[in-house]
Amino acid sequence: MNELRYIKDVILKCKYKYIAGIICIFMVDILQMVLPKVLGVLTDKLKSGNFTKDDLVTYSILIVVVSISTAVFRFSWRYLVFGVSKLIEKTIRERLYIQYQRLSPNYYNVHKTGDLMSHATNDIDNIRMMVGQGVALISDSLLLPAAILVMLILTAGVKMTLAAFSPMIFLIIVVVSNVKNMHIRINRMQEAISDLTEKTRENISGIRVVKSFVQESEEVEKFKKSNLHNKEMNLKFVRIMSTLHPFVMAISYLTFAITLLYGGLKVIYSEITIGEFVTFAGYLLQLIWPIAALGWVTSIFQKGIVSLKRVNILMDENPDIVDSDDSISIDSLDWKIEMKHLNFTYPESHTPSLENINISLKKGKTLAICGKTGSGKTTLINLIPRLFNASAGTLFIDDVDINRISLSSLRKNIGYVPQDTILFSATIKENICFFRDFDDESIIKAAKAAGIHNDIIDFPRQYETIVGERGVNLSGGQKQRISIARAIIGNPSLLVLDDCLSAVDTHTEALILGALKEIMKERTSIIVSHRISAIKDADEIIMLDEGRIIERGNHDSLLEQKGIYCELYQKQLLAAKIEEEE
Template sequence: MDFAEKHNKANGFTKSKYIRGYFKKYSLNYILGIIALLIVDIAQTRVPIIVGEVIDGIEQQSIELSAIRSAIILLFTIAGIMYAGRMVWRYFIYGTGRSIERDIRNDMFAHLEKMSAKYYQKHSPGEVMAYMTNDLEAVRLALAHGILTLFDVIALGTITLFNMVTEIDPLLTLAAVVPLMLIAVTVRFAGKEMFSRFAKRQEAFATLSDFVQENLSGIKVIKSFVQEDKFIDAFKKENRNNYEKNIKLMKLQSIMHPFMQLISGLALAVTIGYGGYLTITAKISLGEFTAFIAYLGMLVWPMIAIGITINIFSRGAASLSRIEDILNEPVEIKDNENTSVVDRIEGHIKFDSLNYKYPDTDNYVLQNISFEVRKGQTLGIIGRTGSGKTTLTNLLLRIFDPDKGSIYIDGTDILNIPLNLLRKSIGYVPQDNFLFSETIANNIDFGLRESNIDKIRASAEQAVVHDNIAEFKDGYNTVVGEKGVSLSGGQKQRISIARALIKEPDILILDDSVSAVDTDTEERILRYLKELRSDKTNIIIAHRISTIQDSDLIIVLDEGKITESGTHEELLKNKGLYHSIYEKQLLEKMLNEQE
């Protein structure tokens, strides 16, 4: 029997250091499962011999009734052993496959949580979800059903051939096995094509998954622009591509499986012809002929299983390669060997000649940025769209890493501050105000996870959203839906502010976070911030000058550069961009009041 291709596929799968680690971890489970499998295979290969001996005894009228009863009892015993053995190997082999699937999914999620924003610019959520579902399922099948069929093919095939040669007739065995070898030859050449087609099918599924995820997330935009028909057509195209890749794989499978059955039928025809001749000429007995046909039936499964095993390991290897691409992706934003021992952050921030350009680009989005904010001060940042305001905060949070020696907190380079401490010490309210499909209370309590309703309510009051929440039927237990779909823009902004305030962070960053609320609400929020956070550092990014005019320091960004800095009064005197923005907004306010 030629197991070369089967072994190559298995070895190609198990040579992965990552998977070998799991084989080592669950080695006892696999050993117990394989032992149970061997016991089942040994037991079932005794059945044809027992049946053949009974048939010979009946034909020759040399068997007694007690011997038949003993044979029946022995067959029942073997059936019981096989039943118990199959339960054991299912539990240990299939159960271990599920355990490894769980562990790999945990590893993938933990690693994805560490990935930087750069990674998610290249890999969409839908693509990643396909890896964690379809691809992981293929790996689990290889680690469970693939392992099972691998050892079953070897054990059952070897034992069956041994019995056919030693117990019955070597020449008859050779005549019957030669046609079956065509199965092994066929699957040897079909394996690579199977691997390629399965990989393309997985890629098509990932693309389809990404398309669905993105379009459902943007369903409001699609509806508001009346683009449903366009996206339905686009979905049909992606779905058609996924369908075609599946059909190409199924075509190869539909050719292989009937071919294997054809060869099995040919082997049976040879057995009946040559075996019948040997029986008639009394070279083998009728019982031995019957046992041989039973053995041939057992041998067909290992031959067919060679193809199944190659199929499973081909799929598993293709999917494992995609999964390991994720797991091998280096973590870009992390602590380094120079990380300082810092217990807490006070909030003294200094930018020193910061220059930054995004990865894979040549243009600097921030140039020669230098300013200083002391603990207890409020920094206001204003500028045109695309001037680099959000990038500035992303660098402070180490969403992206700045150059060494360009940003300091309390005199320590932020690259040397423990990343966990840095982010815990900063309360960040981003522009998009992302909320989870949770209750309002859990969204506000996201940074603490203390479930302290008094703290939750207090932070909601500081963010001037408590009264709105109280009007909901379920109050703080209201589930907001994905991305806060059931809330208004202003409510989402204020809940996001409450989520940041409940942490009582040493540094608070509001990135255009009151743009969707009215001016009266904005003034109340800013007043609370001034009263409650007078001894802590605040950074407020805004488009409205009214939001930042009371800041201790205001910087004006334009095309990635600080063009002006100072207090509100100082900047008005400069008659620069800040003054221009102020005059424009003042005029807009007057016009609105006249309406």
């Protein structure tokens, strides 16, 4: 029952529909008992010569009524049980998606996207099959044999019934002995489809890189290996089912053979009538379906249980970053940022990414961070919106430990432009407002400040232009500027720009920074960039190297130090002159 913990409330809420559906299945099974009995009675009447026209009309009407009633009850149980399974599918998929939103960024660093997609598709589909088709089949497989067993005993006695059912012992032994093996193979099959999904997603996302390096053939070979592994894992499961199904059918026909032999002898010795034999045989024919379905039912439940366990593991994951019990809102604070002896090491690493960072950034001031790749720039700014947790007592907003600030109030006051620009498959307008309630005037104003307005109005549909997946139909600079517009439209208290002007030329960069100056004047700002031209007007500039601050000051004081910053500035000046001459 604990395995159902994330869907138990939905099952309990719909329990009456489930019960009504199972009652309808029971009614179908009861009605199925009528036809063999009618055939038996008709056989005895025909043999005795007592069959009349009234009997013909009566039994014909009875069969029609039974057929219509069976159809009504069969529709009812399908509508009820499958309806509940669809509701459970919808609910668990929504809860899984909510869990995806709750999990911390680091979770996605160590788990494959393909595996997460498989949870939301294959695994949930298997759960739906288990709570829908599986429940219906298991109910039918229990109720129908029970009803048939009662009718067999009433028709031909206990001995003949036990003789007919004796081969079932071997069937139960075979099914039970294969349950564990089926569980293992289904688990491996699910893992294989997850790997295949990830491989496909990765290749489609990187198709332009694949084509630019002419690696189509190599990628096809990699896919073939993953696809072959998926096929092999599926075949291992199919082998079990391929063995089980013929065995089940053999048992069914063996049961019928025993009935024919034993029942025929009883007819010969006049222990039962021909009509009773026909009735008995008719019931046994109806028993073939639930017996044959036993392997299918086992497969559905094994797949569902494996998938349910996989989903439960993900649902049990707790986010690393959550609100503390004494969390507070910071809507009215001034956004003075302080870092005191801040150190940080990634969860999967043993080497510190930041060491002894001390920074004091007052409201309305701009901090610039510069340094070579891997020096810790992005790590540092990721601590401010708490994409990762800083140690207690090392990072403060208005003298409040950042770990005490509620995540919602912290993040909604931050305009963050990440290094890796992400746009969604929607219109430019929707990407800028990000489905928030902003009027057209605010959207255009933000676009102008980000230097993207003129580009947008050149598009045929302007702000209603559909952006392709991840902004594929835009240039790198256009994507970055739309991302900047998205960050500044909400008038955030803190603006964080993580090397977000790398894809624009120096002239466009100057225009954007000039437009942003007015916006940044009244708010705290942090700019990360490799270009000195983008950060030279900052109130304070820090140079990072291997997670440590090695130089700090404003532009002029850093030039006077004749250190790494000055050397970088001279190189960039020289590069700019060469570019102008060319």
